[in-house]
Amino acid sequence: MNTLPHQPNASDSESNCSSKKMESSLHIRTSLEVDTITSTERKRGSAFCIQTEAEEGVHLTWEDLWVTVSNGKNGSRSILQGVTGYSKPGQLLAIMGPSGCGKSTLLDALAGRLGSNTRQTGEILINGHKQALAYGTSAYVTQDDTLLTTLTVGESVHYSAQLQLPDSMSKSEKRERADITIREMGLQDAINTRIGGWGAKGISGGQKRRVTICIEILTHPRLLFLDEPTSGLDSAASYYVMSRIASLDQRDGIERTIIISIHQPSSEVFQLFHNLCLLSSGKTVYFGPAAAATEFFASNGFPCPTLQNPSDHFLKTINKDFEQDPEQGLAGGVATDEAISILVKSYKSSDISQQVRREVAEICRRDSNIMEKKRSHAGFLTQCSVLTRRSFVNMYRDLGYYWLRLAVYVALAIGLATIFYDVGLGHRSIQVTEKE
Numbered sequence: 001m002n003t004l005p006h007q008p009n010a011s012d013s014e015s016n017c018s019s020k021k022m023e024s025s026l027h028i029r030t031s032l033e034v035d036t037i038t039s040t041e042r043k044r045g046s047a048f049c050i051q052t053e054a055e056e057g058v059h060l061t062w063e064d065l066w067v068t069v070s071n072g073k074n075g076s077r078s079i080l081q082g083v084t085g086y087s088k089p090g091q092l093l094a095i096m097g098p099s100g101c102g103k104s105t106l107l108d109a110l111a112g113r114l115g116s117n118t119r120q121t122g123e124i125l126i127n128g129h130k131q132a133l134a135y136g137t138s139a140y141v142t143q144d145d146t147l148l149t150t151l152t153v154g155e156s157v158h159y160s161a162q163l164q165l166p167d168s169m170s171k172s173e174k175r176e177r178a179d180i181t182i183r184e185m186g187l188q189d190a191i192n193t194r195i196g197g198w199g200a201k202g203i204s205g206g207q208k209r210r211v212t213i214c215i216e217i218l219t220h221p222r223l224l225f226l227d228e229p230t231s232g233l234d235s236a237a238s239y240y241v242m243s244r245i246a247s248l249d250q251r252d253g254i255e256r257t258i259i260i261s262i263h264q265p266s267s268e269v270f271q272l273f274h275n276l277c278l279l280s281s282g283k284t285v286y287f288g289p290a291a292a293a294t295e296f297f298a299s300n301g302f303p304c305p306t307l308q309n310p311s312d313h314f315l316k317t318i319n320k321d322f323e324q325d326p327e328q329g330l331a332g333g334v335a336t337d338e339a340i341s342i343l344v345k346s347y348k349s350s351d352i353s354q355q356v357r358r359e360v361a362e363i364c365r366r367d368s369n370i371m372e373k374k375r376s377h378a379g380f381l382t383q384c385s386v387l388t389r390r391s392f393v394n395m396y397r398d399l400g401y402y403w404l405r406l407a408v409y410v411a412l413a414i415g416l417a418t419i420f421y422d423v424g425l426g427h428r429s430i431q432v433t434e435k436e
């Protein structure tokens with residue numbers, strides 16, 4: 001479970017959407033809480049009947065967002081340079097760009113996870129308000145899977161459900177919620193397979209990603225951040241994982257807002273995106289409907305060759321990490337730096353960019369509710385009991401952790417015993433000095 005930092009001083013007051021470069025204190029909390037079950041639904045005793053109290057989705061907007069890091073004596077460096085955008089419920093936004101362009105930084109800024117050595121300016125609003133999200137409203141899936149390798153898929157999700165879901169839910173309800181989530185992510189066939197690690201092969205990399213996502217969506221968060229959910233997966237596994245993620249946007253009666261950063265999606269995966277944010281060196285090259293990106297590139301002199309994956313074409317055009325081979329042809333006949341500059345300028349003055357600003361202003365103007373602050377997750381005693389049980393299972397099954405350690409202790413005991421072996425029982429065998 002990844003935790004998002006708590007920002008107690010995040011203001012609840014409505015802020016003026018048009019004000020620029022204002023210090024944003026928005027931070028979003030972790031999903032340790034679930035949506036409350038109404039009493040009638042609890043009586044029915046079915047996790048299928050679980051409803052959220054407030055069904056409103058999360059509109060996330062960011063305007064003129066800058067993130068800078070201090071370079072010590074050399075001053076500071078801008079990682080993000082005035083990016084603007086939005087993400088709406090029921091939509092999947094993909095952040096793309098060459099390595100080091102600021103994808104993870106944008107995702108972290110939106111999720112309130114930036115490091116302490118960074119400085120953030122600009123405005124990030126939730127439903128038009130500067131506010132902190134309540135527990136259970138958002139979840140962040142990091143690049144790495146942090147799972148206990150000795151547990152099975154089912155155990156991992158069930159233990160997590162017992163830890164995250166509130167004590168007001170019965171054990172069977174928690175179990176049912178976990179089972180439904182496992183089925184949603186297509187993991188029912190692997191439910192009894194161990195996660196596996198360096199010692200023993202377990203589930204595949206794609207399945208591990210899905211288990212991590214499963215654990216994060218147990219609390220039915222309305223805002224989901226995923227940092228490179230397909231890293232390390234082959235194209236078939238990537239498509240399978242991404243199609244499951246994309247299907248979450250309308251699940252459980254909740255319109256989810258999903259934001260992912262992704263390196264190089266296949267053309268099939270690309271078609272799952274509603275909106276695309278293309279970054280280069282922290283600047284917006286394109287933000288708008290994913291389907292319109294090819295036309296934007298073509299209208300600026302960088303048409304996508306027939307049968308080429310559009311995302312490959314975009315990244316090839318704006319990747320300046322490697323020297324272009326002139327014999328293979330430069331992007332649109334110009335150097336990469338120039339291509340980026342053309343695209344960035346063109347985007348700034350384009351109708352698409354104006355439309356994005358209008359959309360952001362529209363979301364801010366809407367009379368949306370401030371998100372409720374609900375605090376409900378498993379109590380201290382439940383957490384202690386679940387963690388103890390999980391720890392015992394882990395120790396028992398972990399060869400290195402438990403059995404190898406036991407063997408070392410036995411060997412040590414035998415070694416010590418040999419020192420005293422056959423020392424005899426006479427008064428000279430062991431001299432004991434007693435001080436009166």
Ligand SMILES: Nc1ncnc2c1ncn2[C@@H]1O[C@H](COP(=O)(O)OP(=O)(O)OP(=O)(O)O)[C@@H](O)[C@H]1O
Pocket residue numbers: 069079097098099100101102103104105106115117118263
């Ligand atoms: N806290 C930080 N301190 C110093 N530099 C940072 C910090 N966070 C990010 N950077 C730098 O900012 C740049 C962008 O980093 P970021 O991780 O956002 O890129 P990315 O697009 O996600 O890259 P990748 O696709 O390789 O993961 C990198 O050069 C990185 O070294």
